[in-house]
């Protein structure tokens with residue numbers, strides 16, 4: 001029962017992870033850039049919710065919505081200031097520049113908020129469903145994650161901009177002769193990726209307190225999920241998120257959270273060694 | 286309609302096209318023939334805006350287009366079917382066609398364009414939910430031409446539509462090209478297989494090592510003794 005319980009909670013948490021990884025995966029697939037500062041955008045989102053809800057007493061849901069919009073704007077800003085000038089630069093330069101964004105955001109938060117944990121103290125109940133104990137925070141994350149992903153699915157399949165985003169990930173040259181201005185697509189992708197970081201932050205509000213070094217672990221976690229599923233493969237990332245969610249949850253219950261993290265990293269290493277293209281990735285792509 | 290003058294282009298320092306001048310009149314079908322490596326694909330890439338020429342000028346409907354971005358050139362009414370079709374392999378046929386009508390000029394006519402194109406290629410309706418990467422080579426080529434037509438081009442450019450296809454399918458592809466021509470489109474086609482291409486063309490250019498070695502009407506091409514010997518095998 002204990003294991004089943006943690007499997008269920010792991011699956012639920014996987015919903016948020018899927019959302020988080022989707023943003024990084026999308027930016028990688030479309031712009032061919034590994035967004036090293038992705039976790040820091042989530043961190044900024046959490047700080048914004050803290051500032052609005054606690055310091056300015058804005059209602060929590062409104063704070064979350066505003067934080068999401070602000071992180072999307074920040075992502076657009078990062079695109080214009082850092083990514084766009086380096087679109088044709090070697091990948092290492094892009095990585096270093098995004099590492100720079102990471103440093104700037106971390107240290108800005110350190111300067112503004114100090115090194116202590118800040119959080120919105122929302123206490124959500126634990127629900128009894130039959131013999132299962134389900135954290136309401138996990139359930140909320142799961143529902144929000146899946147609804148957002150369903151909307152993204154429609155966007156990517158039904159709208160011109162969405163289909164262009166998928167097309168450019170497959171063949172950028174030909175996408176141009178379809179009448180697509182790649183810069184516009186990159187911009188939209190960064191806006192969407194930023195919004196996803198913001199929504200992820202909103203889902204994290206009842207789960208985590210935030211501190212200036214909060215982001216790194218989540219950049220890493222998102223990256224691991226993306227590698228697990230196959231870089232740029234959206235469905236693979238989706239499945240990978242649930243695997244990581246369950247593995248983390250079960251190993252934390254049976255052993256402890258630190259061992260859980262080690263196991264996640266081991267899975268990542270194994271994938272890189274045995275199946276570098278990821279679960280659903282295609283070799284050589 | 287399309288006028289190319291003194292075009293030079295290449296990759297890095299490596300010059301591929303040397304002083305190429307080509308004209309396509311409205312409603313005309315022009316074939317640029319030449320062996321592998323002659324620079325045929327390079328020529329179409331330059332026109333489509335995928336490669337910047339090093340010198341020369343390209344005018345389309347009296348507007349200068351060289352140096353413009355690919356997405357601007359589609360808006361003006363030039364569409365390219367790249368070598369091998371280059372469909373988006375993970376998108377469905379329908380989504381590929383959607384991409385074809387992406388440009389602002391024709392997006393709102395999507396439904397009409399689809400009907401029009403489906404009257405030529407019924408396959409696009411039968412297979413609309415199939416993922417393009419799983420189709421056969423001939424089917425992909427048809428969908429690629431359909432995708433290009435979705436942008437309602439004034440000038441359709443075809444890069445070796447017959448390459449890699451079985452002879453029977455090649456014949457049907459050229460039937461389609463003929464049908465497209467009869468519907469009033471201007472066509473600029475590059476090909477290696479001479480005979481089939483010559484049949485549908487009004488004007489022929491012969492490109493060798495990046496230079497135009499011959500140009501003229503189909504009849505002159507067929508009568509030219511040197512060409513008879515080296516290209517037509519008679």
Ligand SMILES: Nc1ncnc2c1ncn2[C@@H]1O[C@H](COP(=O)(O)OP(=O)(O)O)[C@@H](O)[C@H]1O
Nearest residue numbers: 296299301319320321322323324325326327328
């Ligand atoms: N992307 C490229 N980079 C460098 N050289 C190229 C590239 N594409 C083609 N070439 C070279 O340009 C020449 C002409 O190629 P291409 O235009 O593809 O010829 P064709 O289509 O007539 O077979 C060839 O020598 C080829 O090797």
Ligand SMILES: [Mg+2]
Nearest residue numbers: 325326368445
């Ligand atoms: Mg070629």
